[in-house]
Amino acid sequence: DGGITQSPKYLFRKEGQNVTLSCEQNLNHDAMYWYRQDPGQGLRLIYYSQIVNDFQKGDIAEGYSVSREKKESFPLTVTSAQKNPTAFYLCASRKTSGDYNEQFFGPGTRLTVL
Amino acid sequence: KNEVEQSPQNLTAQEGEFITINCSYSVGISALHWLQQHPGGGIVSLFMLSSGKKKHGRLIATINIQEKHSSLHITASHPRDSAVYICAVRSPRDAGGTSYGKLTFGQGTILTVHP
Numbered sequence: 001d002g003g004i005t006q007s008p009k010y011l012f013r014k015e016g017q018n019v020t021l022s023c024e025q026n027l028n029h030d031a032m033y034w035y036r037q038d039p040g041q042g043l044r045l046i047y048y049s050q051i052v053n054d055f056q057k058g059d060i061a062e063g064y065s066v067s068r069e070k071k072e073s074f075p076l077t078v079t080s081a082q083k084n085p086t087a088f089y090l091c092a093s094r095k096t097s098g099d100y101n102e103q104f105f106g107p108g109t110r111l112t113v114l
Numbered sequence: 115k116n117e118v119e120q121s122p123q124n125l126t127a128q129e130g131e132f133i134t135i136n137c138s139y140s141v142g143i144s145a146l147h148w149l150q151q152h153p154g155g156g157i158v159s160l161f162m163l164s165s166g167k168k169k170h171g172r173l174i175a176t177i178n179i180q181e182k183h184s185s186l187h188i189t190a191s192h193p194r195d196s197a198v199y200i201c202a203v204r205s206p207r208d209a210g211g212t213s214y215g216k217l218t219f220g221q222g223t224i225l226t227v228h229p
Contacts, residue, residue, distance in 0.1 A: 042118065042200070042219030058216075088155055102147065103217060105157035 002027045004106035006091050011111045013085075021076045021109045023091030030096045032074035033103065036060060037088040046089075049074055050096060078111065085113045117141050120201050120220035127227050133188040135223045137201030140182065147217065148175050148186050149200040157200070160186070191227045198222040 004025045013019045025032065031050050035043040045058030049068040063082025068074050074093075078085045091106040118139045127133055137146070148160040161168050161175040163184075168175050172191075177184040188195055201220040 040221060042116070042221050043202075043217075044219075045216060048216070090155075090157065102159045102162050104159070105149075107154070107156040110155065 004091060004093055004104055006089075006106040006109050009107065009109060011109055013111070013113050015113055016080045018077055018079050019085075019111065021078065021089055021091075021111070023074045023076065023106060024072055025074075025091075025093045025104075025106075026072060027093055027095075027104060028071070029093035029104070030071070031094045032068070033092040033094070034058075034064070034066065034074070034076045035090045035092065037090060037108075043090060046076065085111060087111060116220070117218050118201055118203055118220040120199075120223050122223060123221065124224045125226070127191050127225070129192055129227055129229050131191050131227075133191050133195075133225065133227075135186045135199050135201075135225070137184045137186070137220055138182060139184075139201075139203045139218075141203065141218070142206050143203040144206045145204040146177055146184050147202040147204070148184075149202060151198040151200060151222070153197075160199075188225075193227045193229050196226050198224050 007022045033048045034046040036046055037043050044060050046064050047058050047066040049055035052068055052071050055066050055068050063079055065077045088108050088110050090108045092103040094103045095101045121136045145162050145164045147162050149157050150160050151157045163177050172189045174187040200222045202217040205216045
């Protein structure tokens, strides 16, 4: 079945460590997105990528980095520079041809920094 | 003021009741999405609409572009409908003619349906 996988579902890290969250899709979508969700707030865009080897900062990119070496994969690294990394992280993808294409979301990774 | 506002923030209902969740936005959009998030965290897209009304089973979504307002209705609500419902709007094409599909999200409405 086609879809988006994120792993792991729960992740614990010590303060000061970098951590990489995985996102893989087999939907043949060109665009991929990373969002952060905090309690009581709407999802906020961290980074997005329209095409392989290209990505753009979203609204809250500071302290994060991404790569897009393959169409299927868009890993997110939470660096030690991110001041409040504990959050729920959602990856999404979308077909870019045409205007009215939905975004499909992965199951999310809950990151807790101790 | 947030660009996307949902009301109510919390909603409790008895099984069988008709439910309405509202979404107002203040920016130009190319489409509006209604999403459902269950306690496990994964998000499912319910509707994407740019005009009029859509229906899927017991769910109905409407949008009024002139008033910048959308509603999500659930008829004959059931405890399994308990979830967070999120409204998100997609920005129009940018000046370069491309659309990266940016979504701006509301804070979500927490719906609890009791048996």
